[in-house]
Amino acid sequence: MAMVAKPAGYEPIARNYPYNCWWVAAFADEVGRVPLGRWLLDTPVVLYRTQGGEVVALEDRCPHRQAPLSIGKLQGDAIECGYHGFQFGRDGRCVRVPTMASPPPISIETFPVREIGPLVWVYLGDSACLDAVPPPPTMAWMSDPSFAIRQGKTEIAANYLLLKENVLDLTHFGYVHAGSFGITNVVGKLTVTRTDDTVGYEEIFDPAPLPDGLSHAFGIAPGTPWSRSTKGAFLSPAAQYGSASFADPRTPETPNASHQFAHFTTPIDHEHMHYFYVFGRDYAREPAAMDHFAAMVEKGFKEDEFVLEQVQALISRRPRRGSTGERSVKADAAGVEARRIIERWMQRETIPA
Amino acid sequence: MAMVAKPAGYEPIARNYPYNCWWVAAFADEVGRVPLGRWLLDTPVVLYRTQGGEVVALEDRCPHRQAPLSIGKLQGDAIECGYHGFQFGRDGRCVRVPTMASPPPISIETFPVREIGPLVWVYLGDSACLDAVPPPPTMAWMSDPSFAIRQGKTEIAANYLLLKENVLDLTHFGYVHAGSFGITNVVGKLTVTRTDDTVGYEEIFDPAPLPDGLSHAFGIAPGTPWSRSTKGAFLSPAAQYGSASFADPRTPETPNASHQFAHFTTPIDHEHMHYFYVFGRDYAREPAAMDHFAAMVEKGFKEDEFVLEQVQALISRRPRRGSTGERSVKADAAGVEARRIIERWMQRETIPA
């Protein structure tokens, strides 16, 4: 057990996320010809598609009188302020002021975006660093036709780091998710693997009966001991994944089913995050079975949301008395390493806190 | 185009309104024999009428144990605290303490008031400056029997300055009010007129069809091009007006109809204002027609309220990134001048910020 001091990010106000990083701004299907205003990294951003279908991300603030542009509407590829009708092109330059013959030389910030599969990524950082920044992480299963895929989104009233740690220590399944996922053997053989900028875990569990929903999906009798292993990794401050593989205990080396989860968190501000998730599986892929799976996942994610909001509320309320800091144990190895990786991202940061 | 720095008032906390100024406290018909508590200029004020019908404005805070006097009741011309029964006369002096044979020498602040037409004005400033302060602005049409008059009030979660600018730049009509007022030719020949403490505009538009409601009220065929001019002015930090005149294009010099708007804003605190408005017109004055007109006006003012609250929310949330300040254009001439006038009022201020 090691004692870990409160990271700087846990102090109110201080920023604990890097700007020089790709973050998820939205699901691709949320962005269209109606402007979508979204607060990302303490910054108002408006997203929309051009007539040609490309995603544009601009500062969501008219420089004239500070109205959010997202309450306006699109005129061709430009966005028109809903207050006095100033228009800005996709490059951020003002292209029209109703009272002027030609537009004045004013502009708003424009942010690089990348649409990859179901996700729209945005870069709010220092443009000089864009080329040096790791690209948005991708996961092959998201575009693998052997997987049935679902997605969802929620806003959680908690610092984004709290979710990062949550999905790197699955021992919480036995406590937070006993009533939803129904996995109760939560301690297995854990291996943690580090690279410079990622940390992953792999955990192998002794064969044990699965929850009824899963054994039914696999076509095995309820209560049959089955092999299970889980894997997960912190890929960037914005992205993590987790997966579970299942196998007949007689042939544990050849998993015959897996499900995959991608967790994308984007800070809204110090005490709120957007949480985008994508999940899929290569078994029981019929819509009705997937609906059932999705309902279980949504229930489980609401359980996480409840706990994380309780933790954040306790931190935000700032107790006068009692202990402070956090005490980590071996099971936190991946989560603690993730904090260190984020600290390194922050040390490379070129935008003042 | 000129660049205008954020005025000091846009910074949170700093006061951006003068105390040494008459402000609207209430409509006359809101003030009676039940105490009315109202927060004005960051100050709790209680208003009531004496038995003789005069309006009294006192500090809304019992000096004994800090209860708002407005939760108490009137005893003759005095107000009785609802907590321990202390009574204060209209001059602010304590006239009774239930446990004492004679009242102690304590008192509360009393504020000068003036009841003018439908409005009650209050002066919360330095009493030494009262004589030097401009009187409450008046508008002749408010007591002109050829006008049918209506009034209304709302609280807006925005700094009062945002509304001042709103009513000095009518180009927002084409964007904010396209669905209510239906005026879409919003750019005309603009003249801005300044005096030391006021700024006004006059704008003449080319003949154009009016919205159906108006052409009907004027008894002209829908779509008939008609002459229109608008006028407005900043009269004091508390008061502005705006008007529109309509004329047959063949005789544009003799307007045959006009409507008038008076806009009174009183800061509650840095992020909230009371907005009192009075409007009238000298045409289509029957109650049913006026009801229709009032419904349109209320709808339009709700549209302004929505936009101003969005602007304030963006400012109050304090983005970490993106541009700051505001960029003004020629159409803002009157609004920018209004800010300068308020700055001069602030420079004359004798009450510490």
Place this chain on the structure above:
Amino acid sequence: MAMVAKPAGYEPIARNYPYNCWWVAAFADEVGRVPLGRWLLDTPVVLYRTQGGEVVALEDRCPHRQAPLSIGKLQGDAIECGYHGFQFGRDGRCVRVPTMASPPPISIETFPVREIGPLVWVYLGDSACLDAVPPPPTMAWMSDPSFAIRQGKTEIAANYLLLKENVLDLTHFGYVHAGSFGITNVVGKLTVTRTDDTVGYEEIFDPAPLPDGLSHAFGIAPGTPWSRSTKGAFLSPAAQYGSASFADPRTPETPNASHQFAHFTTPIDHEHMHYFYVFGRDYAREPAAMDHFAAMVEKGFKEDEFVLEQVQALISRRPRRGSTGERSVKADAAGVEARRIIERWMQRETIPA
């Protein structure tokens, strides 16, 4: 009349209650085998009973990842965190971490508790001072079988001091409670008695008709003048009592009925308190009569709550203008003395503000 400066506690943020004091944490019947999380003195506390029935009070914060332990559940006499399953014994020591063979040497704070009659008291102060701190005040009538007893609890959005003063100056009855308690002769012969750490008052009133509810309970004709005296005291920063005795005016020395009130306030934070109250009477003790009495008391306490929340709201909103401070009169003698006593408790305080 004396002028009393704002006590330090009225300033936001500064603590105006002592930690080195016994405070009421809960009613005994609120604490059982389901963890009860409660914020007391700006500190998260979790309360529960062991299998043997003893009350335990622990810091309500898991030192692992800051989850409130109160969202977890009991395992025997230990409490299990609802996030990752860490368990803590009643002595605060970690007794189990699911992923570890033996628990690490981590612990949470445990707080001394005393269960006395209907109340659970807790001590959050400096343990070195525990022996020197006055024990929780007790009142004989609470366990006297000749009294019928009721209890209640509410949270008030006001600093706890506001309620202390409220129950030490009963002149508010004629204003706040005219519609509930119906006692209108509120000024009598007042005697104030001080000891080092307590202050009490006794007040004798001239015979006067009682409210109908009371005269009916005493079996006397409505309107019969009756003798009444009241008594009350500040016993500690956490506890006060008040009582009224009634007697036939022909034999005023031998009261034939009394009711008793105990008021326990525990700060939640600077602007909120828990208010626990217990009341009883030795007359008209049948359940239906007590229900009627309790309904009247609850109505009266809601009236106090309304006034105190209005006072706190005015203070918290921090008027920019107007007078400050408070002006006390002779009727405030007990309340002013109570403030001085609390100041002395604060001067003895060994925990930094």
